[in-house]
Amino acid sequence: MYSSGLRVSEACNLNYSDVNRKDMKIYIAHSKNRSDRYSILGKKTLDILTRYWDQYGQPREWLFPSTHNGGKKPISTFTVNRIVNDHIDRLGWSQKINCHSFRHGFGNHLYENGVDLLTIQRLMGHKSINSTTIYVQLSSNKSSRILSPFDVDLDGGTND
Numbered sequence: 347m348y349s350s351g352l353r354v355s356e357a358c359n360l361n362y363s364d365v366n367r368k369d370m371k372i373y374i375a376h377s378k379n380r381s382d383r384y385s386i387l388g389k390k391t392l393d394i395l396t397r398y399w400d401q402y403g404q405p406r407e408w409l410f411p412s413t414h415n416g417g418k419k420p421i422s423t424f425t426v427n428r429i430v431n432d433h434i435d436r437l438g439w440s441q442k443i444n445c446h447s448f449r450h451g452f453g454n455h456l457y458e459n460g461v462d463l464l465t466i467q468r469l470m471g472h473k474s475i476n477s478t479t480i481y482v483q484l485s486s487n488k489s490s491r492i493l494s495p496f497d498v499d500l501d502g503g504t505n506d
Contacts, residue, residue: 347445350385351452351470353378354427354445358420360409362399367392377471385469453481 347357356374364373370392371384399405411417412425427445434443449470456466467478 348448348452349388349391351449351456352385353449354423358410358423358426360420362406362409365392365395365409374471381471381473383468383471385471450481453478457482 347354350372352360352372352374356377359375360372364375365387366373366384367387370387370389372387373382373384375382377383395409399409405411405417408417408420410421410426412419412421423445430443430445453466453470456469457463463475463478463482466482467475470478470481472478
């Protein structure tokens with residue numbers, strides 16, 4: 347959820363075929379706004395997914411099958427939320443963190459790393475740019491690093 351900006355329901359409903367190892371993308375079908383999209387697949391995430399896939403019987407349909415009904419359905423969002431909440435409790439963290447926090451962190455960290463809002467909007471599957479700006483409004487303040495155009499030479503250097 348963090349490394350690709352997925353909603354918990356999108357992560358639960360991933361199929362094995364949605365992971366594109368060659369192009370390092372994840373295909374998200376029928377997201378919240380009823381449209382399909384691609385998001386990024388990080389190398390570390392691919393490594394973790396590969397280890398998981400090998401350890402859990404190489405599932406070919408649902409990437410994260412439910413342990414009920416013989417894996418014919420995906421894991422439920424309730425189960426994933428419970429797993430995350432239980433893990434946070436075991437860690438003893440007092441911060442309110444939930445599955446959506448990972449998605450929020452993805453958007454914030456992309457923005458803080460200089461990714462433009464339109465790209466973040468596309469990766470997160472937002473119909474409106476206004477939805478995307480909500481994710482980045484709490485990002486670290488970059489205004490102290492902004493230079494006036496008057497202070498920048500045409501060749502990219504600064505005027506002293």
